[in-house]
Amino acid sequence: MNAREIIAQAKAKNRSLLEPEAYAILAAYDIPVLDYRLATSSEEAVTMAVEVGFPAVMKIVSPDVIHKSDAGGVKLNISDGAAAAGSYDDIIQAVGGAVPKAVIEGVLITPMISGGVEVIMGMLRDPQFGPAVMFGLGGIFVEILKDVVFEIAPVERAAAERMIKSIKGYPLLAGARGSQPCHLESLIDIVTGLSRLALELPEIKEIDLNPVLATPERSFCLDARLLL
Numbered sequence: 349m350n351a352r353e354i355i356a357q358a359k360a361k362n363r364s365l366l367e368p369e370a371y372a373i374l375a376a377y378d379i380p381v382l383d384y385r386l387a388t389s390s391e392e393a394v395t396m397a398v399e400v401g402f403p404a405v406m407k408i409v410s411p412d413v414i415h416k417s418d419a420g421g422v423k424l425n426i427s428d429g430a431a432a433a434g435s436y437d438d439i440i441q442a443v444g445g446a447v448p449k450a451v452i453e454g455v456l457i458t459p460m461i462s463g464g465v466e467v468i469m470g471m472l473r474d475p476q477f478g479p480a481v482m483f484g485l486g487g488i489f490v491e492i493l494k495d496v497v498f499e500i501a502p503v504e505r506a507a508a509e510r511m512i513k514s515i516k517g518y519p520l521l522a523g524a525r526g527s528q529p530c531h532l533e534s535l536i537d538i539v540t541g542l543s544r545l546a547l548e549l550p551e552i553k554e555i556d557l558n559p560v561l562a563t564p565e566r567s568f569c570l571d572a573r574l575l576l
Contacts, residue, residue, distance in 0.1 A: 351376050355551050358576065363411040367456055370572040373549070374557075377541040380534065381569045382461065388454040390433040396457045397432035403460040406435050408443050412450035419446040425460060432457070461568060465520050465530055466559035468496065469538055469569075471546045473553050479546035483508075483539055485517040486559040493517070501543040508539035521562055530562035538567060551576055 349357070351373045358365050365373070371381040385396035386409060397404045408421030416422050420442025423435040436455050443450055468486035473479050481503050484496025495516050499507055512518065512535055523529035542555060554575040561568050 351545075351549060355549065355576065359551075364576060365574045366409050366411060366453055367407065367572060368409060370574040371569075373545070373552075373574060374541075374569060374572060377545045379538050379541040379545075379557075379569055380566060381572070382458040384456055384458045386454045386456055387436060390436040393432045393436035393455060393457060394429040397426055398429060400457055401459050402427055404432065405458050405460045406432070406439060407456045407458075408439050409453040409456050410443065410447070410450045411453075413443055413447055419443050419450075421446075426457075458570075461561055461563075461570065464561040464563035464567075467521070467535070467562050467567075468556075468558040469542060469560050470557055471501075471542050471552075471555040473546075474500075479543075481511075481539055481542050481546065483511045483535075484515055485520070501546045503539055503543035505536050505540055508536045508543075511539060512536065528564040531564060531566050534567040535560075535562055538569070 354369045354373055358369065368384060368386050371384055374381055383400045385400060387393040387396050404426040406423045406426055408416050413419050413421055421439055423439060426432050426435055439455055440452065443452060466487035468484050470482040471479055477500050479501040480498045481501055482496055482498050485493060497511050497514050499511050521530045538560060552574050556573040557569045559570050561570055
């Protein structure tokens with residue numbers, strides 16, 4: 349399905365976009381996401397975890413569970429097939445206990461990536477100015493430093509580069525203290541991709557990509573919420 353068909357399906361079911369659907373829409377706009385699978389049984393979880401590779405991350409997929417970790421819906425560092433099967437059962441049981449009426453679509457499985465610098469990207473629609481794209485330091489820095497900038501769409505490559513370089517934490521991305529610089533072009537790709545998405549899909553009112561992991565080779569979106 350294309351992006352509009354995914355959105356139409358969610359609207360027809362009167363629910364928000366699920367994380368796998370968000371990933372599919374992002375990928376359609378050349379925003380890199382990790383390899384992912386949606387398991388609906390512990391047996392599938394084993395096969396799919398092997399396919400994406402270990403260590404893996406497993407997360408509940410449900411329109412009724414917003415704070416996945418609080419509901420016991422996230423497992424990290426899955427090391428092998430047996431751990432994948434056990435983690436699937438643990439997640440389903442924990443979420444069922446924490447949110448008894450939740451509709452559970454399955455468990456999302458992705459590779460676990462470490463290293464790099466966490467940044468946050470997103471989009472919100474201002475009633476007066478229209479869609480605004482956001483970029484800033486991610487992870488724990490979002491709440492503490494609030495080191496983010498906004499730019500009204502459309503955001504072309506030159507403006508995206510200025511956004512990235514304007515945050516106070518840019519030296520972390522540029523290779524502070526002898527570390528390798530992060531791949532700037534891939535960050536620019538994501539910012540401009542968000543701009544195109546915002547202009548072409550007005551049904552999406554807000555986007556939260558946190559974190560996006562910036563590495564010397566490329567950048568990946570590790571978690572995504574797209575609100576209709």
